[in-house]
Amino acid sequence: MLRTTLGDFELTLVNDGGYYLDGGAMFGVVPKVLWKKKFAPDEMNRLLLAALIATLPFTSSQAAEPPAAREPYGIGLEGFPYPYPVNMLPLVNDGEQLRMAYMDIGATGQPNGRTVVLLHGRNFPSSYWAPVIKTLTGAGFRVVVPDQIGFGKSSKQSGELHFDVLARNTIALLDRLQVGSFDIVAHSMGGMLGVRIARAYPDRVSHLVLTAPIGLEDYRLYVPPVASEKIMENEEKLTADGYRKQLETNYALKLPPDQVTPFIDSRFNIKGSADYPRWLRAFVASYQMIYREPVVHEIPLIAQPTLFVMGADDHNAPGRPSAPEALRAKMGHNADLAKALAQLMPNGRAEIVANTGHLVFLEAREKYDELLLNFLGK
Numbered sequence: 001m002l003r004t005t006l007g008d009f010e011l012t013l014v015n016d017g018g019y020y021l022d023g024g025a026m027f028g029v030v031p032k033v034l035w036k037k038k039f040a041p042d043e044m045n046r047l048l049l050a051a052l053i054a055t056l057p058f059t060s061s062q063a064a065e066p067p068a069a070r071e072p073y074g075i076g077l078e079g080f081p082y083p084y085p086v087n088m089l090p091l092v093n094d095g096e097q098l099r100m101a102y103m104d105i106g107a108t109g110q111p112n113g114r115t116v117v118l119l120h121g122r123n124f125p126s127s128y129w130a131p132v133i134k135t136l137t138g139a140g141f142r143v144v145v146p147d148q149i150g151f152g153k154s155s156k157q158s159g160e161l162h163f164d165v166l167a168r169n170t171i172a173l174l175d176r177l178q179v180g181s182f183d184i185v186a187h188s189m190g191g192m193l194g195v196r197i198a199r200a201y202p203d204r205v206s207h208l209v210l211t212a213p214i215g216l217e218d219y220r221l222y223v224p225p226v227a228s229e230k231i232m233e234n235e236e237k238l239t240a241d242g243y244r245k246q247l248e249t250n251y252a253l254k255l256p257p258d259q260v261t262p263f264i265d266s267r268f269n270i271k272g273s274a275d276y277p278r279w280l281r282a283f284v285a286s287y288q289m290i291y292r293e294p295v296v297h298e299i300p301l302i303a304q305p306t307l308f309v310m311g312a313d314d315h316n317a318p319g320r321p322s323a324p325e326a327l328r329a330k331m332g333h334n335a336d337l338a339k340a341l342a343q344l345m346p347n348g349r350a351e352i353v354a355n356t357g358h359l360v361f362l363e364a365r366e367k368y369d370e371l372l373l374n375f376l377g378k
Helices: 023-027 126-138 163-176 189-200 228-237 240-250 257-272 276-292 334-344 365-376
Strands: 002-006 009-022 046-055 087-093 096-105 115-119 142-146 182-187 205-211 306-311 348-353
Touching: 087 163, 096 126, 096 163, 115 126, 115 163, 115 189, 126 142, 126 257, 126 365, 142 163, 163 189, 182 189, 189 205, 189 276, 205 365, 228 276, 240 257, 257 276, 306 334, 306 365, 334 348, 348 365
Parallel strands: 115 142, 115 182, 182 205, 205 306, 306 348
Antiparallel strands: 002 009, 009 046, 087 096, 096 142
C-alpha cells in the first residue's frame, strides 16, 4: 500500500494483483531496444503491470447528497397539502377583495349538534390541527378550521391586520355556514383572537379553550417598538436551519424532526414565489398586531367557561430578543400567567402539562384530548 498526495487530496494506492500487456502494443513505434532496458519482457514479449486502485478519504460530507432544491409554493400555500378539502369565503376588508380559506369537517362519530372552531397560531398553517380534528369529529362535533386572512391558504392583505377584523371575518364565515353558537379551541396567536371573539360576540361562544396562548402579558411593557423594515430584514436573513433551531428553542419543542419539517416547508418554500414580498409584508403585519393590540386586560372579563392548557416548558414571548436584556427574564412565564389569570375569571381553569412546550396538543396528544373532551362535555 502506497500513500501519496494529489493537490489537496491524499491518495492511497492499493495493489490489486497484476496483468500482462503486449510490449509492442504498449510502446507502439518506440523501438524495443530502448524500452526493454527499463521494462524486461517475458518470453512472449509481455510486460507485467500492477493494478492499482487509488482511494480517497471518505467523509460524510462527501457522501451526503446535495440538499434538494425547494419546490416553490405559492403564497397561498399552493402545493402544500391540507388534510381535508379547502373552501374559500369571499370577503372585503378595508375595501380590499380577499378570500378566506377554511375546512369544514362533519362529525364521524354520533353527531352531537355542536360545532368547534379551531384558531391557528402565527407560525403555523391550520393543517397542523389534523389530530385534534380527528378527535373532535370522532366525538361527534362538527369542526370549522379557518386560515385567517394573512395566513395559510387565505389571501395576504396589503395593509395592516387587526384582531377585531379577524374576529369579524370569522363570524362572517360562521354565519355563511349557518353556525349559531360554537366552542372555540385556539392555539398561540389564535388564543388572542379567541379572546377578542369571546368578548365581542359573547352570545355566540359557549366554551373557550386556550391552548398555549400568547398574549398573557402586555409585551409593550418590555419590548420597544420595532420598525416593520427591521423585522423584514431579519426575516430575509433567516435560513431554514436557523428557523428550525428558532422553533426548537422558542417553543421548547419535543417533536421529532420529521414532524417539524412541514412548518419549515410552509414558511420557506414560498420564498421562491414571485409574490413572496407580499407574503412578507403580511407576516410582519401579524407581529405588529400582536404587539400593538394586547388582550390580557380583557381575559378576566370573559364570562364563558375557559380552559387554559399550558406546556410546562413553554416560555415563548414574542419580541423578547428586542427587549432590554434586564427585562427578558421577566417575560414568558406562561404557565404561571395562565394560572393567575384563571383565578381572576368567573369560570376559568388552568391545566399545566409536564414535559411539553408550545405545541402541547401535538406533544401530549392523549392528555390533551382527555382535557379537551372532558371540558367540552361539561
